[in-house]
Amino acid sequence: MAEPSAGRAWKGADRYLEDTGLNITATAGSIAAYRAAVSLVNQSFIDDPYAALFARDTCPSKLEETVKLEPPKLARIAVRTKFFDKLIFEAVHELGIKQVVLIGAGFDARALRGRDFRWAEVPPSTPRELMDGQRLTIWELDLPEIINKKNSILRRAGMDSHMARSMKLPLTFRIGVDVMVEDWMSVLKRYGFQSQYPSCFLLEGFLYYFVEDDVQRIMTQISNVTAPGSRIGLSAVSAAAATNGSRWQWGTDSPARFLETWGWTDVAEQELGNPEIAEGWDLSYVSPNGTSPRDDFNVKRTWYVTAKKPLPPAKAHEKMKNKILEFWEKARPWALKVAAILGVGRT
Numbered sequence: 394m395a396e397p398s399a400g401r402a403w404k405g406a407d408r409y410l411e412d413t414g415l416n417i418t419a420t421a422g423s424i425a426a427y428r429a430a431v432s433l434v435n436q437s438f439i440d441d442p443y444a445a446l447f448a449r450d451t452c453p454s455k456l457e458e459t460v461k462l463e464p465p466k467l468a469r470i471a472v473r474t475k476f477f478d479k480l481i482f483e484a485v486h487e488l489g490i491k492q493v494v495l496i497g498a499g500f501d502a503r504a505l506r507g508r509d510f511r512w513a514e515v516p517p518s519t520p521r522e523l524m525d526g527q528r529l530t531i532w533e534l535d536l537p538e539i540i541n542k543k544n545s546i547l548r549r550a551g552m553d554s555h556m557a558r559s560m561k562l563p564l565t566f567r568i569g570v571d572v573m574v575e576d577w578m579s580v581l582k583r584y585g586f587q588s589q590y591p592s593c594f595l596l597e598g599f600l601y602y603f604v605e606d607d608v609q610r611i612m613t614q615i616s617n618v619t620a621p622g623s624r625i626g627l628s629a630v631s632a633a634a635a636t637n638g639s640r641w642q643w644g645t646d647s648p649a650r651f652l653e654t655w656g657w658t659d660v661a662e663q664e665l666g667n668p669e670i671a672e673g674w675d676l677s678y679v680s681p682n683g684t685s686p687r688d689d690f691n692v693k694r695t696w697y698v699t700a701k702k703p704l705p706p707a708k709a710h711e712k713m714k715n716k717i718l719e720f721w722e723k724a725r726p727w728a729l730k731v732a733a734i735l736g737v738g739r740t
Contacts, residue, residue, distance in 0.1 A: 417499075417535075417536060417538075417539065418451060418538060418539060418542070419451070419452060419455075420499070421447075421451070421499030421500050421535075421539055422447060422448055422450075422451030422452035422455065422500065423448075423452060423455050423459075424470060424499060424500065424598065425444045425445075425447040425448040425451070425499070425500040426444070426448035426452060426455045426456040426458075426459040426460075427459055427467060427469075427470035427471075428441045428444035428470060428474060428502075429441065429444035429445035429448050429456060429459070429460065430456075430459045430460045430462060430467050431467050431470060431471040431474070432444060432445075433460055434464050434467060435464075435471075438471065438475065438672070438673075439471065439474055439475065439478075439506075439509065440506060440508045440509050441502050441506055441509075443500075443502040443505055443506075443547070443550070443552075444500070444502060446546055446547075446550055447500035447502075447543070447546055448500075450542070450546050451500070451542065464674070464675065465674070465675040465676075465677060465678040465679070466678050466679075467674075468671075468674040468675060468676050468678065468679050469665065469679040469695075471672070471674055472665065472670055472671065472672060472674055472676070472697075473597065473598070473628060473665075473697060475670075475672050476626075476663065476670055476697045477595055477597050477626050477697070478503070478509060478510070480593065480595065480624060480626040480699050481493055481503060481510070481593060481595065481626075482510055482511075483624075484593040484624045485510070485515060485529065485593075486511070486514075486515065488591070488622065488624070490591050490592060490593050490622075490623070490624065491518070491522075491527050491528060491529045491530065491590070492530055492532075492586060492587070492590060492591070492592035492593065493529075493530070493531045493532070493563075493592070493593045493595070494531075494532045494534070494581065494586070494592060494593070494594045494595070495531065495532065495533045495534065495595050495597075496534050496572060496594065496595065496596050496599060496611070497534070497535055497572075497596065497597070497598070497599035498533035498534060498535045498539075498567075499535055499539060499598075500539075500543055501533065501597075503531070504531040504533065504557075504562060504563055504565040505552065505557075505562060507560055507561070507562055512529075512560075512561060512562050512563055513560075513561035515529055515563075525587075526585060526587060527587070527590060528564060529563045529564065530563060530564045530565070530566070530585060530586075531563045531564070531565045531566075532565075532566050532568060532581060532584060532586060533565065533566070533567045533568065534568050534570055534572060534577060534581070535569070535570075536569060536570075536571055537569030537570070537571075538569075539569070540567045540568065540569035541569060543567060544567055566584045566585070568580060568581070568584060572611065573603065573607050573611075577614075578614055578618060586618075588618040588619070588620060589620055590620055591619075591620050591621070591622035591623045591624075591702075592618075592619055592620065592623045592624075593623065593624040593625070593626075594615050594619065594623070594624075594625045594626070595625075595626045595627070596611075596625075596626070596627040596628070597626065597627070597628055598628050599627070599628070600627055600628075600629065600643060601628070601629065601630045601634075601635060601641040601642065601643050601644060602640070602641060602642060602643075603642055603643055604642050604643060605643055607643075608643045612654075612655055613655065615655075616655035616656060616657070616702075619702050620702065621702050621703060621704045621705055622701070622702060622704055623701065623702040624699065624700070624701050624702075625652070625657060625699065625700050625701070625702075626697070626698065626699045627648075627652075627698050628695065628696065628697050628698070629644070629645055629648045629651070629695070629696045629698055630644045630693065630694065630695050630696075631644050631645070631646050631692065631693060631694040631695075631696075632644040632645065632646050633692055633693050633694070634693035634694060634695070648660070648662045648696045648698040649662050649698070649700075652698065652700045653700075656702065656703070657700035657701065657702060658700065658701060658702075658703045659700060659701050659703075660698060660699070660700040661698065661699050661700070662696045662697070662698045663696065663697050663698075664680075664694060664695065664696050665679060665680050665694075665695040665696070665697070666679070666680025670697065
């Protein structure tokens with residue numbers, strides 16, 4: 394593990410609790426409890442059997458309380474989880490991205506959720522990709538206390554590397570590192586991350602716990618190592634939600650502009666309460682007034698945001714040409730039939 398960066402003190406879970414009032418272990422366990430409850434209510438929506446294991450070990454009373462909640466009170470985590478599930482699923486299955494990095498992963502079990510992500514159906518790496526060290530890999534980064542606890546729970550449940558391979562799950566590295574004070578990028582590369590290839594970074598429920606300078610530094614580090622074609626996802630709150638007295642320290646009233654600052658494009662931002670991401674859940678409890686006017690800066694708001702790193706012009710042009718050729722191949726039989734009916738080409 395890398396040494397703490399010069400001039401910045403190692404924090405750890407206890408120091409975060411002392412400095413910010415944020416109990417990171419309890420927060421991670423609480424989110425797992427909500428995911429366990431969502432799985433119990435609707436397993437076809439989220440199938441996360443590991444969430445209950447994590448919550449039962451770290452916050453059993455919270456788990457007992459959460460599984461008794463009415464479905465509308467579970468909607469925030471249900472919708473957020475599915476929104477970012479789709480980001481990763483599309484990145485891997487549709488774009489062929491093989492590097493997924495979860496920052497502040499907590500007790501996230503996406504690497505283990507074979508049914509939801511259909512990991513076994515991901516095409517195997519080609520011989521050339523294997524020679525280049527390219528195979529589907531997930532890196533989970535969080536404080537050592539969280540990662541050690543997570544590994545311990547999974548070992549007791551029999552989920553070790555051999556079991557993961559037998560279930561055709563992705564190669565997964567769980568790395569204990571404090572990204573706010575350590576050179577975590579060097580650690581990531583030491584575990585096989587290759588910045589020349591596209592990747593998918595997820596900062597779910599993470600950035601708003603930290604001050605502006607730390608947020609800017611993390612985003613700079615990510616943006617500097619993501620190749621064209623990469624994807625990113627993050628959750629954000631409005632500036633009004635990060636005022637004094639809040640558990641949150643950073644907010645933005647324009648998540649799209651925030652990401653565009655680092656060269657990300659095609660930003661899609663969805664506010665909690667928007668029917669487009671409700672996925673059938675009743676959002677009246679978590680967003681009683683629905684989405685808010687964009688010019689109302691006094692409202693506490695939550696966004697889920699995705700974006701991509703644009704391809705160089707030449708590659709973008711080549712991609713468009715391939716799409717046109719692909720469309721023509723599909724349309725060609727029909728075009729020939731129409732031409733025959735109309736007598737086109739007859740003498």
